[in-house]
Amino acid sequence: MRLLPALATAVLAFSLAPAAFAQSSVNSNNWMSSLGSSDGELSSGLSQGLSSGSMSSNGSSLAETHQDFSRDYGSSLAAVDATFGILGLFGSNANILTDMWKSEQDIYPFAIDEAITTASLISRTPTAEENRERWVVSSPSMGRNIGVDVVVGTGGPVVYFLEGIDSPETSNWIKNGHLQPVFSDTDATVVIPAQGAGSMWQDWDIDDPKLGRHKWETFVTEELASVIEDEVTHNGKRGLIGLSMGASGAVMMANNNPGFFDGVAGISGCYSTTDTIGRGTVNLTVGNLGGDPNNMWSTPESWERNDVVSHPEGLRGTHLYLSAATGEITDEELEYYDGKPITDQIAGSLLEAGSRQCTEDLSAALSESGIDHTTDYLDQGAHGWPMFGPQLQPAWDGIKSALY
Structure with a gap:
């Protein structure tokens, strides 16, 4: 028996004022979409959202009603617990919530070429922007060639970026124009691998029928880094910055490779893989692209190994900056x-409130372990580019002292 309408109604009931919700009908397709998509993080997978009820009984729009609701952080957390509790309990295999926001990309899975045995630079192509190039690097771990955005610096650190859930061919940081003003006056080389959609930027245990082979931890730390750092002039320091899915991936990657990165920044990520929000976030992220998270981590030990909140020791000595909003x-x-479906806005609130709780949980675990870190909690902001963009400068400021 399909439970989508009842569960969708239950979750949305937490997120809309009763008068507004009473006039709404729920469409079972794609109300939540993605954790990091190119169109404002939240709209690539949405098709309809709420199909009626544009005005509440007091004359306010649903968007305004939800804006009022979002100011109550406690109520937002109640909605987060309901949503991610369902995701964590049933996972993507149950097809209960993830069906509502699927946004699969036709390019996946990529063909695997087992003949690729060496990581090397295949091509290096200039773009219209000064110093920005498009590199193609071969990956024996993934059996394919990987596109990489590179802004070539002049002797400073190498700063790797991990994108949000859709990981487009050209990074949203570049397309939305946030990277350029932050790094234009630096000597850093910026490196952004592409097309890791829904991967959590992890080494997967099993090739996935929908998403293919992902070995991003191996690619970044063993293959890409060696190619980049042989080709550009740098000072021997490495940074890593991630947002949303990329924030989760960045902190996990740094924790699994102690000392490899000198500074790491996570913007609006989730860092547990086993608690309610963490497990639900993983199921949402991978399920959004049609993948099975149990192919990523096929055993309980794999899930637990990547739970940074439970064992953050790999981050000791790394300059760490974390941020999230309410x-x-x-x-x-x-x-x-x-002009966007109201469900985009609701998702933005839920996802960011969840990221805030995740960040607070990691911060508490780091403090308990005596691991230095910096947190930046914003009083306002939803999970989208209006909030992400301005957070790049403080993220860079938060780690750059460790990179010089």
Whole structure:
């Protein structure tokens, strides 16, 4: 028996004022979409959302009603617990919630070429932007060639970026124009691998029928780094910055490779793999692209190994910066969501409130272990580019002292 309508109604009931929700009908397709998509993080997989009820009984729009609701952080956390509890309990295999926001990409899975046995630079192509190039690097671990955005520096650190869930061919940091002003006056080389959608930037245990072979930890730390650092002039220091799925992946990758990165920044990520929000986030992220998270981590030991909150010791000595907001919709974001399904806005609140809780949990675990770190908690902001973009400068400022 399909439970989508009842479960969708239950989750949305936490997120809308009763008067507004009473006039709404729920469509079972794609109300939540993605954790890091190119169209404002939240809209690539949405098809319809709420199909009626644009005004609440007091004359306010649903967007305004939800904006008011989002100011109550406690209520947002209740909605987070409901949503991610369902995801964590049933996972992607149950097809209960993940069906509602699937946004599979036709390019996956990529063909695997077992003849690729060496990591090497295949091509290096200039772009219209000064110093930005498109590199192609062969990956024996993944059996294919990987596209990489590279902004070539002049002797400073190498800063690797991990994208959000859709991981497009050209990074959203570049397309949305946030990278350029932050790094234009630095000597750093910026490196952004592409097309790791839904992968959590992890080494998967099993090739997935939908997403193919992912060995991103091996690629970044063993293959890509050696190629990049042989080709560019640098000072021997490495940074790693991730947002959303990329924030989770960055902190996990650094924890699994102690000392490899000198500074790591996570913007709006989740860092447990076993608690309610963490497990639900993984199921959502991988399931959104049609993948099976049990192919990524096929045993309980694999899930536990990547739970940074439970054992953060690999981060000791790494300069660590973490940030997240509350999920409260700002006036700027209300304007940004205008014309988009109300469910985009609701998802933005839920995802960011969840990221905030995840960040607080990791911070507490780091403090308990005596591991130095910096946190930056924003009083307002939803899980989307209006909040992500301005967070790049403080993230860079938060780690760059460790890179010089």
